[in-house]
Amino acid sequence: MGWPYIGETLQLYSQDPNLFFFTKQKRYGEIFKSNILGCPCVMLTSPEAARFVLVTHSHLFKPTYPKSKERLIGPSALFFHQGQYHMLLRKLVQRSLSLDSLKNLVPKIEALALSSMDNWAHHHNNNAHVVNTFKEMKRFSFDVGILTIFGYLDPHLKEELKKNYWIVDTGYNSFPSTIPRTQYQKALLARKKLGKILCEIICERKEKKLVDRDLLSCLLNWKGEGGETLNDDQIADNIIGVLFAAQDTTASVMTWIVKYLHDEPKLLQSVKAEQKAIQKSNEEDNLTLSWNQTRNMPITYKVYLYT
Numbered sequence: 001m002g003w004p005y006i007g008e009t010l011q012l013y014s015q016d017p018n019l020f021f022f023t024k025q026k027r028y029g030e031i032f033k034s035n036i037l038g039c040p041c042v043m044l045t046s047p048e049a050a051r052f053v054l055v056t057h058s059h060l061f062k063p064t065y066p067k068s069k070e071r072l073i074g075p076s077a078l079f080f081h082q083g084q085y086h087m088l089l090r091k092l093v094q095r096s097l098s099l100d101s102l103k104n105l106v107p108k109i110e111a112l113a114l115s116s117m118d119n120w121a122h123h124h125n126n127n128a129h130v131v132n133t134f135k136e137m138k139r140f141s142f143d144v145g146i147l148t149i150f151g152y153l154d155p156h157l158k159e160e161l162k163k164n165y166w167i168v169d170t171g172y173n174s175f176p177s178t179i180p181r182t183q184y185q186k187a188l189l190a191r192k193k194l195g196k197i198l199c200e201i202i203c204e205r206k207e208k209k210l211v212d213r214d215l216l217s218c219l220l221n222w223k224g225e226g227g228e229t230l231n232d233d234q235i236a237d238n239i240i241g242v243l244f245a246a247q248d249t250t251a252s253v254m255t256w257i258v259k260y261l262h263d264e265p266k267l268l269q270s271v272k273a274e275q276k277a278i279q280k281s282n283e284e285d286n287l288t289l290s291w292n293q294t295r296n297m298p299i300t301y302k303v304y305l306y307t
């Protein structure tokens with residue numbers, strides 16, 4: 001368990017985290033104790049153990065996060081709460097991802113995917129540099145996240161959000177030092193700027209009184225039975241929280257899909273053929289990808305399920 005309070009934090013942060021976990025796992029097995037960032041922890045390294053905690057026995061566990069991470073996301077984000085407030089936010093996030101909202105997003109997500117692919121082809125043709133799949137998938141899932149959260153967003157504000165979000169993202173897993181100019185402190189500053197930009201967007205939206213179905217509208221337009229509403233900080237913390245929850249997770253899945261397809265050339269050919277047939281029929285009729293078409297991609301869907 002290491003030193004008091006500091007525990008094994010320095011060991012984890014001073015080496016490749018994979019090596020830290022590998023050494024522990026070899027010595028103590030798939031479940032072991034540690035103390036990281038001031039939190040006594042039980043580390044799980046097997047899918048079965050993770051399933052036990054997250055699925056079959058989730059009622060026995062209460063989700064908590066180190067304070068240093070809570071400060072970067074925002075203390076009012078749903079992850080840090082239980083009870084009524086948590087249920088309310090969960091309901092509002094789910095509402096913003098309703099079937100109707102998702103159906104409307106399909107052509108816009110297709111446009112983002114096409115523009116990303118153009119970008120990669122451009123890099124490739126110019127021999128500019130090797131494309132890092134995970135980083136590119138993170139960029140793509142960030143853009144989809146912004147679209148789902150805000151609907152349309154002024155490109156200047158989007159750039160400002162992106163710039164500061166990456167600094168927070170980079171600092172999230174860095175050592176939470178109090179020394180100025182460290183990655184963690186830079187991330188805290190960027191988080192403050194993110195809060196300001198989001199307040200600007202929220203004020204603008206309030207003036208416009210839109211009744212869209214994106215996450216921002218769902219959070220802004222919620223009114224409790226007694227007329228209570230969410231304040232700007234609660235809205236901002238939850239927007240950053242959802243962006244964070246959606247981004248790395250989906251980017252990892254998409255990266256694994258690319259890897260598996262690369263390792264299985266025959267399967268890759270079948271997926272390509274399925275996608276090209278849809279693309280061809282849409283090009284002939286000058287159409288964009290539709291929701292129904294996304295429901296009718298049996299080979300692609302199997303790859304997604306497998307991953």
Ligand code: HEM
Pocket residue numbers: 054063078079090093097242245246247249250253
């Ligand atoms: C393959 C992709 C994804 C994976 C593997 C994944 C995984 C997880 C896991 C394991 C949790 C539980 C975390 C905990 O209890 O500490 C969680 C929570 C959550 N995820 Fe995801 N997630 C994915 C995609 C997304 C997306 C796209 C969104 C966008 C809305 C999202 C939003 C959330 C939210 C809001 C929570 C908190 C739920 C609550 O506290 O009730 N996730 N996710």
